[in-house]
Structures are given as C-alpha cells and as structure tokens.
Amino acid sequence: xxxxxxxxxxxxxxxxxxxxxxxxxxxxxxxxxxxxxxxxxxxxxxxxxxxxxxxxxxxxxxxxxxxxxxxxxxxxxxxxxxxxxxxxxxxxxxxxxxxxxxxxxxxxxxxxxxxxxxxxxxxxxxxxxxxxxxxxxxxxxxxxxxxxxxxxxxxxxxxxxxxxxxxxxxxxxxxxxxxxxxxxxxxxxxxxxxxxxxxxxxxxxxxxxxxxxxxxxxxxxxxxxxxxxxxxxxxxxxxxxxxxxxxxxxxxx
Amino acid sequence: xxxxxxxxxxxxxxxxxxxxxxxxxxxxxxxxxxxxxxxxxxxxxxxxxxxxxxxxxxxxxxxxxxxxxxxxxxxxxxxxxxxxxxxxxxxxxxxxxxxxxxxxxxxxxxxxxxxxxxxxxxxxxxxxxxxxxxxxxxxxxxxxxxxxxxxxxxxxxxxxxxxxxxxxxxxxxxxxxxxxxxxxxxxxxxxxxxxxxxxxxxxxxxxxxxxxxxxxxxxxxxxxxxxxxxxxxxxxxxxxxxxxxxxxxxxxxxxxxxxxxxxxxxxxxxxxxxxxxxxxxxxxxxxxxxxxxxxxxxxxxxxxxxxxxxxxxxxxxxxxxxxxxxxxxxxxxxxxxxxxxxxxxxxxxxxxxxxxxxxxxxxxxxxxxxxxxxxxxxxxxxxxxxxxxxxxxxxxxxxxxxxxxxxxxxxxxxxxxxxxxxxxxxxxxxxxxxxx
Ligand SMILES: Nc1ncnc2c1ncn2[C@@H]1O[C@H](COP(=O)(O)OP(=O)(O)O)[C@@H](O)[C@H]1O
Ligand SMILES: [Mg+2]
Numbered sequence: 001x002x003x004x005x006x007x008x009x010x011x012x013x014x015x016x017x018x019x020x021x022x023x024x025x026x027x028x029x030x031x032x033x034x035x036x037x038x039x040x041x042x043x044x045x046x047x048x049x050x051x052x053x054x055x056x057x058x059x060x061x062x063x064x065x066x067x068x069x070x071x072x073x074x075x076x077x078x079x080x081x082x083x084x085x086x087x088x089x090x091x092x093x094x095x096x097x098x099x100x101x102x103x104x105x106x107x108x109x110x111x112x113x114x115x116x117x118x119x120x121x122x123x124x125x126x127x128x129x130x131x132x133x134x135x136x137x138x139x140x141x142x143x144x145x146x147x148x149x150x151x152x153x154x155x156x157x158x159x160x161x162x163x164x165x166x167x168x169x170x171x172x173x174x175x176x177x178x179x180x181x182x183x184x185x186x187x188x189x190x191x192x193x194x195x196x197x198x199x200x201x202x203x204x205x206x207x208x209x210x211x212x213x214x215x216x217x218x219x220x221x222x223x224x225x226x227x228x229x230x231x232x233x234x235x236x237x238x239x240x241x242x243x244x245x246x247x248x249x250x251x252x253x
Numbered sequence: 254x255x256x257x258x259x260x261x262x263x264x265x266x267x268x269x270x271x272x273x274x275x276x277x278x279x280x281x282x283x284x285x286x287x288x289x290x291x292x293x294x295x296x297x298x299x300x301x302x303x304x305x306x307x308x309x310x311x312x313x314x315x316x317x318x319x320x321x322x323x324x325x326x327x328x329x330x331x332x333x334x335x336x337x338x339x340x341x342x343x344x345x346x347x348x349x350x351x352x353x354x355x356x357x358x359x360x361x362x363x364x365x366x367x368x369x370x371x372x373x374x375x376x377x378x379x380x381x382x383x384x385x386x387x388x389x390x391x392x393x394x395x396x397x398x399x400x401x402x403x404x405x406x407x408x409x410x411x412x413x414x415x416x417x418x419x420x421x422x423x424x425x426x427x428x429x430x431x432x433x434x435x436x437x438x439x440x441x442x443x444x445x446x447x448x449x450x451x452x453x454x455x456x457x458x459x460x461x462x463x464x465x466x467x468x469x470x471x472x473x474x475x476x477x478x479x480x481x482x483x484x485x486x487x488x489x490x491x492x493x494x495x496x497x498x499x500x501x502x503x504x505x506x507x508x509x510x511x512x513x514x515x516x517x518x519x520x521x522x523x524x525x526x527x528x529x530x531x532x533x534x535x536x537x538x539x540x541x542x543x544x545x546x547x548x549x550x551x552x553x554x555x556x557x558x559x560x561x562x563x564x565x566x567x568x569x570x571x572x573x574x575x576x577x578x579x580x581x582x583x584x585x586x587x588x589x590x591x592x593x594x595x596x597x598x599x600x601x602x603x604x605x606x607x608x609x610x611x612x613x614x615x616x617x618x619x620x621x622x623x624x625x626x627x628x629x630x631x632x633x634x635x636x637x638x639x640x641x642x643x644x645x646x647x648x649x650x651x652x653x654x655x656x657x658x659x660x661x662x663x664x665x666x667x668x669x670x671x672x673x674x675x676x677x678x679x680x681x682x683x684x685x686x687x688x689x
Pocket of ligand 2: 040042171
C-alpha cells in the first residue's frame with residue numbers, strides 16, 4: 001500500500017529525514033518510535049503533503065501512485081489521513097460544516113453522491129458513539145478551546161468519518177489519560193480492517209498495549225535504525241533509547 | 254459671496270468653480286452661503302490633511318470628474334429597479350433617483366413614519382434641523398454637501414413606533430449629460446421608544462464615473478433602538494464620500510453596519526455622539542476589496558456622560574491592489590466615568606500589493622473607564638489551511654472557509670435575519686469556494 005524508498009527531506013535547507021525506507025502492506029499496523037526531535041512528525045507531515053518540507057531525494061508510492069506528486073487534499077481523498085500531534089484551532093469554522101465539506105469533497109473524488117444533511121447527521125451520530133465524543137464539542141468552532149484530550153479525540157472522530165485507508169497517528173496518545181487512551185485505541189481498533197493500514201507514531205510503549213503493532217521501527221536522526229516486532233517496543237520501554245543511540249554510534253564508526 | 258474667489262481655495266479650485274462665483278439663490282440660500290464661506294477657508298482635503306492622509310479622494314474627483322453638474326434623475330422603470338431589491342428581505346422602500354426621492358418608484362411608509370422633502374420645511378425648522386453643528390470640526394465634504402445639495406429628505410418617526418419591516422433607502426446612481434455629482438441629504442429624527450431598521454443600498458446603473466457625496470444626520474429619540482445597515486457594492490468607477498452623524502440620547506442604542514464590496518474609492522465618516530447616560534453605540538463593518546478598490550472607514554465615537562458604551566468591530570480582507578484604511582477615534586470626556594469602549598480592527602491581506610493602514614485614536618479624559626482596542630494585520634493562517642486540506646478540502650474551499658469564518662464574526666452582529674442571510678451570500682460569493 002505504502003512504499004517509502006530512501007526518503008530525504010529538509011526544511012529551510014536543514015536535512016531532517018535522511019534516507020527512510022518503509023513498506024506498509026494492507027491491514028498492517030506499524031509503530032514508529034524514537035526520541036524527541038528524531039523526525040517522526042516530519043515524516044508524518046511529509047506523507048500528508050506539508051509544503052514547507054522539501055523532499056530532496058527518494059520516492060513514496062501509495063496504492064501505486066506517486067504520493068509526492070499529489071497535493072494535501074488529493075492525498076486525503078486517496079485515503080491518507082494524518083491525526084495531528086498538535087491539532088489546529090480554527091475559530092469561526094463550525095466543526096459540523098467543516099466535516100460535511102470534507103466528507104463531500106472526498107465522496108465527490110471517489111465518485112459518490114454527496115451526503116445530504118440528514119444522512120450526514122446520522123453518520124456523525126454513529127461515529128460519535130465510536131469515539132465517545134460529546135455532541136456539544138462538535139457544535140463549537142473546530143478545536144477552539146478544546147482540551148488536549150478533546151482535540152485528540154476529535155482527530156480520531158474525523159478519521160472515523162473520513163474512512164481513510166492509511167491512517168497516520170502522530171502521538172495521538174500524548175496528553176491522554178488512561179481512560180481517554182483506551183477510548184481512542186478502541187476507536188482505532190474498530191476501524192481496522194484487512195484493507196486498512198495504520199502508522200502509529202508514539203513516544204511511549206503505553207499505546208501499543210491497546211493498538212497492537214505488527215512492526216515497530218525506531219527512528220533516530222532521520223533514519224530508521226532498528227525494526228522489530230512489538231517486543232522491540234517493550235525493550236525500548238525498559239531500556240530507553242540510549243542503547244540504540246550507542247548502537248548507531250558504533251556502526252557509524 | 255463675492256468675497257469668495259477661487260484663489261482662497263487652496264485645493265481643488267477647478268472643482269469648486271462649479272459652486273462659487275455666483276450667489277446662492279432659492280431655498281437654503283443662507284445655509285449654503287455659510288457653507289461656502291467655511292469651505293472657502295478650509296478647502297477640500299488633500300493627502301496633506303491628516304484626516305485624508307491615505308485617501309486622495311479630492312485628487313481623484315478633480316482628475317476624473319468631467320462634469321461637476323448635478324446628475325438629474327434618469328429614466329428608471331420598476332423592472333430596472335427589481336434587480337436592486339434585496340431578495341428575501343421585505344422592506345418599506347424609498348427610492349432615490351440620483352439623490353432625489355422618486356415618489357413613483359417608492360412605496361408607502363408605515364403608520365408613524367413620515368417623509369417630507371427638506372424644501373417643504375419652514376425656514377426656522379430648516380435652520381434648526383439642517384444647520385451643521387457649530388464649534389465642531391465638520392468634514393469638508395459634509396460642508397460641500399451643505400453647499401451643493403439640491404433637496405433632501407426629512408424622515409420622522411413618531412414616539413413608540415415599532416416598525417415591523419426595515420425602511421430601505423435605495424439610491425440609484427447613473428451619470429448622464431447633466432452631471433456626475435450627487436449630494437444626497439437625509440435627516441432622520443425618531444421619537445421616544447422607537448424601534449427601526451434602515452437599510453441603505455447604492456446601485457450604480459452604469460459603469461460611468463460618478464461622485465456620490467452623502468450627508469446623513471440621525472437624531473435618535475430617548476429609549477429608541479435604531480439600526481442602520483449599509484451595503485456598498487457600487488460600480489468600479491464610483492467615488493463616494495459618506496458622512497453620517499448620529500446623536501444618541503439617554504437609554505437609546507444606535508447600531509451601524511457597513512459591508513463594502515466595490516467602488517473606485519469610498520470614504521465613510523461615521524460619528525456617534527453618545528449624549529447621555531445609559532446609551533450605546535455600535536459600529537460594525539466589513540470591507541472585502543479587490544482590483545483597485547479603495548475603502549476608508551473613519552469612525553468617531555464621543556462619550557460625553559457617565560455610563561455609556563460603544564462597541565466597534567471592523568474587519569477587512571484585501572486582495573489584488575486594493576487598499577483599506579481604518580481610523581477609529583474614541584473620545585471619552587472627563588464627565589464620562591464608567592464608560593465602556595471596545596474597538597477592534599482585523600485585516601487579512603491576500604496579496605503582496607494590497608495595503609491596509611489602520612490606526613486607533615483614543616483620547617480619554619475620564620479615569621474610571623474600560624477601554625480596549627486592537628488592530629491586527631496578517632495573512633491567511635497557513636497552518637489552518639494545511640489542516641483543512643489534509644481532510645480533503647480543496648485549497649480554494651479551505652481558503653473560503655477560513656476567510657468566511659473571519660468575516661463571519663462581524664456578520665453575526667447583524668440583527669435582521671434575512672438581511673444578514675443576504676450579506677452572508679454576498680460575502681460567500683466574493684470569497685468563492687463552496688461549503689457543505
Ligand atoms: N519548521 C521547522 N523549522 C526548523 N526545524 C524544524 C522544523 N520542524 C521540525 N524541525 C526540526 O526537525 C527535527 C525533527 O522534528 P520532528 O519531526 O518534530 O521530531 P519528532 O516528531 O520526532 O519529535 C527537530 O530537530 C526539529 O527541531
Ligand atoms: Mg513529533
């Protein structure tokens with residue numbers, strides 16, 4: 001579904017990603033871990049199409065298409081979804097109006113009829129239950145004045161509505177208490193299917209108790225320096241990242 | 254009058270030739286003469302004048318108006334007119350054809366509202382009502398109106414009249430052989446405990462250069478609530494100066510809203526005199542400009558007695574080579590303790606060539622007041638734009654959503670529902686994109 005080959009990206013001339021290789025097949029869950037500043041969010045943003053990042057080398061194909069050729073909205077319509085580490089507050093844009101615009105633009109791209117107000121509302125209701133999000137929240141402006149946890153929940157809610165084939169969750173667990181974490185994980189798990197893949201970016205192993213990864217990758221200084229299964233996440237939790245850093249230092253010599 | 258020669262008029266002498274050099278006759282002769290004297294002293298403002306620093310309208314008028322004569326009423330039929338009514342908004346309608354009330358085209362007014370030509374007032378009434386305020390700085394264009402207006406309208410609303418529909422003041426503007434300048438003059442006086450909404454529209458019937466120089470005086474009665482809503486969506490060549498001076502007494506509120514969409518150069522001067530305690534003045538505006546349109550809003554609110562309140566919110570979205578000016582004066586006199594005055598002006602520039610000049614001007618002589626003001630100028634929020642696009646919303650629609658949200662805060666202030674919906678439509682049309 002997603003193939004990343006030797007991806008290099010920089011911002012304002014500073015290289016951040018320095019040769020990423022990753023293959024994600026349908027139905028798989030990949031976890032990407034790594035210390036702060038290693039480039040996890042950058043990778044997520046580059047996949048979503050953030051224009052400030054310049055891809056200097058490498059290629060990314062998604063469902064056979066050159067992903068890097070597409071603009072952010074085209075990627076979304078193709079089925080890429082990024083749950084932001086820091087969701088943006090947008091005063092004055094109503095959550096409902098925004099989501100309906102989004103859903104219908106995605107549907108239009110996929111050759112589906114637009115949802116009328118009634119159908120859209122029932123879709124909303126169904127998905128609201130899934131992530132246990134309060135109706136009141138959705139009657140407000142998009143993310144405006146939401147708590148950290150509410151914002152994260154809203155990201156998963158949007159994901160549920162848009163039904164992407166590749167979801168990238170960027171530290172969706174940070175700032176969540178354990179109950180909220182379970183709700184979010186539960187939402188993600190219910191949306192899983194044999195055709196849908198997930199990339200879970202996280203700092204801690206905690207979330208991976210609830211969203212079980214097929215693969216765990218460690219990103220460090222813009223490269224994937226180690227890959228394994230869920231046991232690698234346990235090991236990282238126990239020993240921290242220092243030993244990885246040492247390994248990298250040793251192999252580099 | 255003979256003392257006035259064009260030499261004494263430093264600015265715009267060619268323009269002034271039209272009005273000087275002959276003694277005013279007919280109605281209002283003495284008012285006109287006074288105005289002429291005053292104007293002879295101060296002249297029309299150039300950009301050296303602090304108040305007109307960014308708005309060279311005098312120069313524009315001088316260089317582009319070729320016929321300073323009064324534009325006479327032109328042939329307009331009801332069907333011409335229909336396209337200029339506001340869809341879905343039911344109103345009492347007064348139609349002004351090049352500044353003059355057209356009885357044929359105007360509809361009936363409700364009980365308690367009377368409209369009379371100024372020329373039908375007695376000399377005394379006239380002097381009392383339409384003499385310009387002495388000892389107050391009067392905008393030179395208001396003085397020019399006083400000198401040059403043909404006739405005007407006196408609109409009176411009786412005590413306790415609660416109007417079920419707004420009164421639409423529809424100005425049809427069309428240049429023809431007779432001239433290109435129009436000086437509409439309107440006086441509104443309401444009794445006590447009146448509730449009324451006025452909607453003012455200017456419709457350019459052709460793409461010719463015209464100069465509209467309106468002067469409006471509103472005297473609100475005690476305990477009355479008056480709304481004045483205005484749309485400026487004029488011809489690309491239209492030049493306009495609009496002066497509105499409003500007196501707000503005890504327990505009364507006055508709310509002004511203006512949506513400026515198109516014109517060559519538009520200057521709005523809005524003055525609210527809060528004359529007593531427990532009165533409120535609201536000033537709201539949106540300017541969405543493109544092309545070469547230039548919109549200048551100068552507002553002035555004067556708090557004179559304790560416990561009055563003013564709220565002001567103007568927002569602008571400017572693109573292409575358009576230009577916006579905002580200048581908001583708040584004056585709080587020594588007596589006016591416990592004043593609440595809020596002012597906000599926010600702007601988004603969508604192109605490199607668009608310009609905004611914004612300036613709050615606060616003069617506060619009382620010590621126990623709550624006053625706040627803020628001006629911001631920025632671009633579209635790129636982070637928000639990216640966020641929306643990652644949800645599948647096209648760049649164009651995402652922009653429209655964000656810009657609409659920005660302007661929406663002002664639109665929400667409009668009390669009249671169907672008029673608000675109409676403004677929403679106009680704003681959405683201008684911002685493009687499609688929602689839902
Ligand atoms: N807009 C930016 N300008 C300059 N440097 C940036 C920018 N965004 C991220 N970086 C840098 O890129 C590196 C990787 O950041 P990020 O991808 O956010 O890491 P992570 O998500 O793994 O914590 C960091 O060193 C960060 O300082
Ligand atoms: Mg990050």
